Amino acid sequence: MSDENNTTTIQAEVEPTLTTKMPSEEKTYDEAGDYEYESDAIAREIANGVDIENGKPNPFVFLLTILVSFSGFLFGYDTGYISGALVAMGTDLGHAITSSEKELITSATSLGALLGGIVAGTLADVLGRKWVTIGANTLFVVGAGIQTGAHSVWTMIGGRFVMGWGVGIASLIAPLYISEMAPSRFRGRLVILNVLAITGGQVIAYAIGAGLETLPNGWRVLVGLGIVPAVAQMVMFVYMPETPRYLVRRGQIERARHVVRWIYSSRDGAIEEEVVIRKVKLLEIYNNDQHPEWSGYRRFRYSLKQLYFVPGHFRALIVACGLQGIQQLCGFNSLMYFSATIFQVVGFNKPTAVSLIVAGTNMAFTILAFLLIDIVGRRRILLCTVWGMSAALVLNAVAFHFLPPDATQSNPWAIVILIAMMLYVAFYAAGIGNVPWQQSELFPIQVRGLGTSMATATNWAGNLIIGSTFLTMMDRITPSGTFGFYAGLCLLGEVFVFFLYPETSYLTLEAIQDVLTDGFNIKRANQMSRNAKLKHSAARCEAAGDSKA
Numbered sequence: 210m211s212d213e214n215n216t217t218t219i220q221a222e223v224e225p226t227l228t229t230k231m232p233s234e235e236k237t238y239d240e241a242g243d244y245e246y247e248s249d250a251i252a253r254e255i256a257n258g259v260d261i262e263n264g265k266p267n268p269f270v271f272l273l274t275i276l277v278s279f280s281g282f283l284f285g286y287d288t289g290y291i292s293g294a295l296v297a298m299g300t301d302l303g304h305a306i307t308s309s310e311k312e313l314i315t316s317a318t319s320l321g322a323l324l325g326g327i328v329a330g331t332l333a334d335v336l337g338r339k340w341v342t343i344g345a346n347t348l349f350v351v352g353a354g355i356q357t358g359a360h361s362v363w364t365m366i367g368g369r370f371v372m373g374w375g376v377g378i379a380s381l382i383a384p385l386y387i388s389e390m391a392p393s394r395f396r397g398r399l400v401i402l403n404v405l406a407i408t409g410g411q412v413i414a415y416a417i418g419a420g421l422e423t424l425p426n427g428w429r430v431l432v433g434l435g436i437v438p439a440v441a442q443m444v445m446f447v448y449m450p451e452t453p454r455y456l457v458r459r460g461q462i463e464r465a466r467h468v469v470r471w472i473y474s475s476r477d478g479a480i481e482e483e484v485v486i487r488k489v490k491l492l493e494i495y496n497n498d499q500h501p502e503w504s505g506y507r508r509f510r511y512s513l514k515q516l517y518f519v520p521g522h523f524r525a526l527i528v529a530c531g532l533q534g535i536q537q538l539c540g541f542n543s544l545m546y547f548s549a550t551i552f553q554v555v556g557f558n559k560p561t562a563v564s565l566i567v568a569g570t571n572m573a574f575t576i577l578a579f580l581l582i583d584i585v586g587r588r589r590i591l592l593c594t595v596w597g598m599s600a601a602l603v604l605n606a607v608a609f610h611f612l613p614p615d616a617t618q619s620n621p622w623a624i625v626i627l628i629a630m631m632l633y634v635a636f637y638a639a640g641i642g643n644v645p646w647q648q649s650e651l652f653p654i655q656v657r658g659l660g661t662s663m664a665t666a667t668n669w670a671g672n673l674i675i676g677s678t679f680l681t682m683m684d685r686i687t688p689s690g691t692f693g694f695y696a697g698l699c700l701l702g703e704v705f706v707f708f709l710y711p712e713t714s715y716l717t718l719e720a721i722q723d724v725l726t727d728g729f730n731i732k733r734a735n736q737m738s739r740n741a742k743l744k745h746s747a748a749r750c751e752a753a754g755d756s757k758a
């Protein structure tokens with residue numbers, strides 16, 4: 210087929226049959242970089258769409274976020290308990306497990322998560338966000354059940370693999386659900402609540418693991434405990450609504466209005482009906498390529514072409530996958546999975562307890578990110594922290610170089626290593642540990658499921674690479690070489706963020722889609738984000754003035 214024909218076919222599928230004009234084709238930019246729409250009608254819709262975002266999310270949105278964050282907790286708990294469980298297992302699986310069996314048991318979850326992440330987005334588009342969450346819980350329960358009763362290494366690996374599918378699906382669906390529910394001013398923070406739940410799950414798994422270390426078969430209790438939050442979330446989720454964006458996409462407009470009414474109604478009373486109708490209308494405008502008559506396969510093929518051949522969507526994919534790649538290839542999870550081993554090598558008497566400090570620092574600085582992300586902005590936070598990770602890793606590499614082979618925990622270089630690691634974890638948790646999970650906001654609804662799947666798969670592929678090469682690298686190129694290598698990768702990450710990641714805080718999901726339409730538009734996005742922030746502050750001042758009067 211000639212190039213020309215190719216382009217025509219793609220255009221025919223990519224360009225929706227419009228009944229309403231696409232706002233992105235109608236906009237003009239003023240000097241400040243803010244945009245206006247030629248069509249007054251749509252401009253009014255957009256303006257009202259922004260107004261509605263000014264309100265505080267009502268307690269219902271927080272409740273939903275907390276419920277969804279059970280998925281994050283399970284992700285953290287199930288990836289976190291393995292370091293303690295491996296130590297405590299002894300010969301419970303028939304014999305003393307070897308290093309390579311340990312690696313297999315650990316990476317079975319990452320492999321399952323990689324596969325789960327690949328299918329999760331498409332499943333979420335076909336079955337809905339709610340039922341896929343319930344499906345992930347089933348996998349958590351089945352996986353944990355198999356492991357709890359395992360008496361051979363391969364049964365254990367099987368259980369970890371099944372659970373991995375749940376982890377991969379949950380890691381995509383929770384931030385997706387939250388970002389589709391949250392008003393834009395709070396979106397960043399609400400998505401971080403889920404990351405906070407991940408890091409909290411890791412801390413709790415480490416702590417319970419340390420507590421049960423000496424109990425015979427205590428690791429089975431540790432694994433089995435993960436079933437409790439999974440069942441709790443599964444039961445509660447049956448009563449949870451679908452996101453309005455998903456409902457509009459499926460043509461269920463009345464139900465979408467119902468959920469919007471819930472999300473945006475303030476404590477002072479019900480939201481005006483007219484505003485609800487406008488908000489849903491706005492979502493419809495951005496969903497105007499829906500074809501309810503299409504089969505699932507046709508829909509998938511359409512999304513795939515859109516993702517790779519519409520430049521704006523492809524840019525979103527580059528940014529989302531790039532950030533997830535940096536999050537994993539910076540080497541952080543080598544600490545999460547093997548920190549006890551590292552601290553043993555360094556000479557600490559209680560390596561598990563020292564590991565708990567690492568997990569705790571991770572959680573503490575995620576709280577800092579929670580407070581700052583929407584105020585400081587995603588891009589600025591990353592630019593301020595990724596270079597710090599690199600510097601801390603260099604310090605770590607230098608300290609390992611000077612650490613004597615028979616060092617004890619009182620050796621000054623051992624202390625430097627602990628401090629360097631805590632600094633590295635702090636910089637990581639404040640930025641790249643959570644910003645990539647804002648991935649859903651980068652993609653327009655037509656490609657959101659598939660786009661976030663690709664990005665989540667990138668995350669788990671990176672996780673798998675680091676988890677399965679770290680110990681070998683420490684052996685082959687020394688700890689200094691390994692951490693020096695990660696430092697170099699972090700620097701590349703900083704360059705990536707500087708050139709390719711536009712600011713998205715305070716922008717509606719629809720405005721972010723506009724930013725990426727004709728370039729990465731770093732400057733324009735900064736300007737738009739600043740303007741949106743000013744508008745929100747002005748609206749808040751006005752509201753405060755009104756209430757005083």
Ligand SMILES: O[C@H]1[C@H](O)[C@@H](O)[C@H](O)[C@@H](O)[C@H]1O
Nearest residue numbers: 404407408542545571642643
């Ligand atoms: O955002 C999370 C968090 O930073 C976890 O601590 C880490 O283990 C995960 O890999 C990451 O995706």
